[in-house]
Amino acid sequence: MFYRIAAIARHNWIVRLRDPGQIISYIAMPMVLMLVLKPLYVRALDAGSTQVATGLMVMFSVFAIGLAGNSILSERTWRTWDRLRVSRAPAIELLVGKTFPIFLVMVLQQTILVIYGVIAIGLPLPAEPWWVALAILIWAFALLAIGAALATLVRSHGELSVISDVGALTLSSLGGALVPLSIMPEWAQIAGHASPGYWALTMLQAAVAGNESAMLLPASVLLAIGLVAGAFAARRLARGWSRGKLM
C-alpha cells in the first residue's frame, strides 16, 4: 500500500517540479505586494505588519486552489486518471498519492510567506511556532480539498482559472485579507463569515499571537470544510471521468 502511494506521490512530485511557474508566481507576487503595501498598512492600522503579511498570505494561498485544481484536471486532459484506476492501487491510494505533493507545495508556499513576513515585513515572531505550523497544515488541507472538489466540477482549465481566481479574490477580500473585517461595511462583516478566508485569517492571526484557544473555532470550521469538500472530491474522483460519468 505505502509502496504504491509513494510511487504515485513521487510521480506527481516530478510532474509538479517540471511545471513550477504557477507556484513561483504565487510566492513571488505576495512577497512584492507585502513590501510595497507595508507602509500603507502600518500607517493605517495598529497591527499593520500582521495584517499585510497574513492577509496577503491568505489571499495568495487561496489562489493556490488553482494549483490543486489544475493538477487533478490535467489527469482528465491527459486521460491518465483512468489508467491509474485500472492499476492495483485502490481509489484511496490514488487520491492520497495524487494530492500529497500538492499539499506539500501549499505548505511550502505558506511557510515561505510566513518566514518572509517575519524577516522582511515585521510580522511578530510567533511565540509558539508550532501553532503557526498547525494552522498552516489545516489551511492547506482545506484549500487542497476545495481545489480537488472544484476540479471535479469544472469542464476545462479556463473554467477552473476563472472560478479559482475570481473566487480567491472575492473570498479572501470578503474574509478580511485586504482590509480588516472590523472596518468593512456591516453587510460585508456578516458575509465575511461565509468565507473560508475569514476563518483562515482569524486562525493564523491567533496562531501568530500565540492565542491557541482563539484558534479552536476557525480551525474546526476549516477542518469541517476540508472534510466535506474532500469527501465530495474523493467520491467524484473514484468514479473517474469515463463516458457517461461526471460530465
Added chain:
Amino acid sequence: MLEVVDLVKRYGPVTALDGFTLSVASGEIVGLVGHNGAGKTTFVEIVSNLLRQDSGHVTIDGKPPADVRGQVGVAPQHIALYPTVTVREHLVLFGRLGGLRRAALDTAIDDLAVLLRLTDLMDRRTGRLSGGQQRRIQAATALIHRPRLMLLDEPTAGADLETRQAILDVVKQRAGEGAAVVYTTHYLPEITELQATIAVARDGRVIARGTYDELIEGLPGEVRLTLDNEEEISVSTTEPTATLIDLLNRAERPVSAVDLRNPSLDDLYHSLAARDAS
C-alpha cells in the same frame, strides 16, 4: 480466463452494449472488430473495472474485475500519457503500481525497452515524441507488469509500420507465454498477423465468433482475368478454381493476367453486417 455474458450498458437513450457475450482463453488472442459505435470501447472499460454494466456478468479467472485489479493490462484507444514525464519515469510508475520492485522492475523496463524499440527514448519526455513512439510507450505501460489479461483498444491506431510490427510482436510473445488478449482494431490484416480468433461486434453485440477459416467459409472470393487488350473480367465466386478454369476456356482473346482473391476479413465483416441488418 475472461468470461463476458450478456452485458448491457446504456448511456441515457443510447444502448452501447446490448447482450455482449465473449469468452477468451489463456494464451488466446481475440481480434475484436467492428465499426465505431459497435461497443468495443465500452466493453473494454467494463472489463477494466472503469465502468459498471447495467446487467450481465464479467469474470476474470472466475472473479469479478474489481477483485483482480492489476492482473489486467489496458492500452486505451487514445494516447494517455504524462507529457512532461520521461519514458523511463512512466515505466517506473506503472511497473510499481503493478507490484514490481527493484531488480524485477529494472529487468521488466529493460526487456520492454528492447522489444518495443524504446531504448534510445528512455530519458526523453513523452510530450516531445512522435505519435508512433507514444503508441509504443502506451503499450509498454500496459504490459510492464505482465498482466494475465491484456485489453488493447486499437493500440496501433495512426501508428507507423515499425510501431505496428513492434506492438504485434510483443502481443504475440505475451500470448505465447499464456496471456489472454483482446485486441480491438480496424486494421483487419493485423488479425491475420496475430493469428487471432475473431469476434465481430455490431450494435453492442458479438454477431460472429470463430477462426478466420471458419468465418470465411462459404464467402465468395473473386477471380479476375485481364485480357491482352486490357479488358478486365471479374467474377465473384465461392469456387474460384473451377470458375477460373471455366473463364479461361471461354476467353475469346489471350489472357495477360490472372488474379485470384480469397475472401478477406473486410468481405466477412460486410457480409455479416448485411446479414445481421436483414
